[in-house]
Every structure is written in structure tokens, then in C-alpha cells.
Amino acid sequence: MANRNEKASKKKKKREERQRAARAAPRMGAPDDRSPPSPAEIDRMLAPIAGDVATALETDAAAAARLAHEKSDRALAEAWRLAGTRPGCDRGCSYCCRGLRVDTTVPEVAAIASYLREQLSPDDLARVAERVSANAEKAHGTTVMGYPAQMPCALLDESGKCIVYLVRPLPCRTDSSLDADACAAGYEEQLTNGTEVDVPKLPQVMFAGTKCSAELRNAIRDRNLKTPVVELQEAVHIALSDAKAVDRWFAGEDAFAQARVNTRADEKPSVSFGDKRRLPVT
Numbered sequence: 001m002a003n004r005n006e007k008a009s010k011k012k013k014k015r016e017e018r019q020r021a022a023r024a025a026p027r028m029g030a031p032d033d034r035s036p037p038s039p040a041e042i043d044r045m046l047a048p049i050a051g052d053v054a055t056a057l058e059t060d061a062a063a064a065a066r067l068a069h070e071k072s073d074r075a076l077a078e079a080w081r082l083a084g085t086r087p088g089c090d091r092g093c094s095y096c097c098r099g100l101r102v103d104t105t106v107p108e109v110a111a112i113a114s115y116l117r118e119q120l121s122p123d124d125l126a127r128v129a130e131r132v133s134a135n136a137e138k139a140h141g142t143t144v145m146g147y148p149a150q151m152p153c154a155l156l157d158e159s160g161k162c163i164v165y166l167v168r169p170l171p172c173r174t175d176s177s178l179d180a181d182a183c184a185a186g187y188e189e190q191l192t193n194g195t196e197v198d199v200p201k202l203p204q205v206m207f208a209g210t211k212c213s214a215e216l217r218n219a220i221r222d223r224n225l226k227t228p229v230v231e232l233q234e235a236v237h238i239a240l241s242d243a244k245a246v247d248r249w250f251a252g253e254d255a256f257a258q259a260r261v262n263t264r265a266d267e268k269p270s271v272s273f274g275d276k277r278r279l280p281v282t
């Protein structure tokens with residue numbers, strides 16, 4: 001028990017230190033200032049990125065996703081470095097993995113499915129596939145605002161960790177908070193009053209992530225591949241249920257049509273890049 005208390009207090013101390021540093025650090029812009037970074041800042045963010053996602057997509061869907069992830073990780077790290085601060089997110093903190101629709105791409109889903117097949121035992125894979133299938137059914141056809149509010153991502157384990165962290169989709173890589181306490185407070189607010197809350201984010205990070213995401217989506221469109229944007233739970237369900245689905249998609253078939261995201265003109269295209277989080281309601 002003493003050990004657990006000690007651990008919790010260390011964790012709290014670390015979080016408080018990070019928050020103090022975040023508050024004290026000079027930033028390129030205020031977190032809620034949505035003005036884009038300057039051209040020089042964009043150049044600096046994207047300068048360390050090498051490789052061409054479109055070229056990678058000529059031969060291998062999952063490889064294109066891995067390259068887009070690598071590019072985004074470097075760009076995001078650069079954006080945080082330039083801002084002189086760090087994300088408030090911590091291991092096991094999973095407020096943003098609940099009740100949020102993740103709009104992703106088939107190459108990223110291909111990377112997730114092959115990672116799960118490589119890493120999990122047949123029994124564990126079957127358990128995850130069952131969770132994914134249940135979520136896919138609830139998510140089917142929902143809009144961003146109509147997405148099941150309490151639903152944790154099926155790729156989240158019991159301790160709040162992402163089981164596909166290394167191959168998580170671009171929105172998950174990008175959607176970092178500046179203040180974990182604001183996420184926790186927002187979660188409570190949503191539980192109590194059902195109202196949405198703002199979570200402070202770094203616009204430069206959101207911008208860099210959006211650019212990388214756009215590059216992958218454009219490469220898919222340029223190759224005339226079908227359904228460039230898919231809902232995560234449904235698409236992973238398709239990829240796990242049919243080992244040939246990605247190959248069929250890559251050959252031009254609309255194999256992920258069922259997972260196409262439902263967008264409406266009056267909704268934000270993806271809540272993951274929006275300025276508010278929908279937190280679970282119980």
C-alpha cells in the first residue's frame with residue numbers, strides 16, 4: 001500500500017512539474033490561439049522529414065502508413081521542441097480514447113491488423129477481435145456528434161494503455177493535451193453536467209499532424225483507391241475478419257466501404273483535430 005501511495009505521489013509530482021514547465025515555457029503562440037504557424041516555423045517543423053508517402057503507397061499499404069507515422073512523429077517532436085514545452089499526456093491516461101470517433105485510413109488499419117496478428121496469441125487476438133466487432137456495430141453509421149459517448153476504443157487495455165501504441169493512427173499521435181488535469185476536470189464536468197469542455201492544445205502540433213494526415217489521404221486519392229477515410233473500429237473489424245481485405249482494397253476494390261465515415265455538412269470533419277473533446281457520459 002505504502003508503495004502504491006509513493007508511486008501515486010511521484011506521478012502527481014512529475015505531472016505538476018510538467019505543468020509548471022508548460023506554463024513557464026515560451027511558446028510560439030497561446031495554446032488556444034488557432035492562428036497557423038509562420039512559414040519559417042512550418043519549414044523548421046517539416047525539415048527533418050524525408051521519404052515520400054505516395055511512393056511507399058505504390059507498393060505497400062502498411063509501409064506507407066509506417067512512413068507517415070515516422071514523418072508525423074518527427075514533425076510533432078519538432079513542433080513541441082520549437083514551442084519549448086511538452087504534452088501533459090501520460091502513460092495510462094486515456095480520456096481521449098473514450099467516446100471519440102477516430103477517422104483514419106486503410107493503410108493505417110493495415111499496419112494495426114498486421115501488428116495485432118504478429119504480437120498477440122491466438123486467444124488474445126480473438127478477444128480483441130470480439131471487442132472490436134462489438135464496437136464496430138455500435139459505431140456503424142454514426143456521425144461525430146452521435147458517436148457512442150461512453151465507448152472506450154477496443155484497442156485500449158484494462159489499465160488504460162493502447163495495445164497498438166507503436167502503430168496508433170495519426171489522429172491519436174497528434175491529439176495531445178497541454179494539461180492532463182484539464183482533461184480530468186473536463187471528464188468530471190461531462191459526467192456531472194453533460195457539457196463539453198475545452199482542452200488546451202498546441203496549435204502547431206495540431207497543424208503538423210493535420211499536414212501529415214493530409215499527405216497520406218492525398219496519396220490514397222491520387223492512386224484512386226477507394227474510401228480514403230474510414231472509422232477506426234469498423235475498419236479494424238473488417239481487416240481482422242478478412243485477412244485479404246487490405247489486399248483487395250489495394251487492388252482497387254471498395255473492401256472498406258462499410259467503414260466509410262459518416263460526415264454531415266454541419267459537423268466538424270474529425271473531432272480529433274477539433275478544439276473540443278467529447279468525453280464519456282455515464
Ligand code: SF4
Binds near residue numbers: 102153168
Ligand atoms: S488506437 Fe490507441 S490511442 Fe487511438 S483511440 Fe484507440 S486506444 Fe486510444
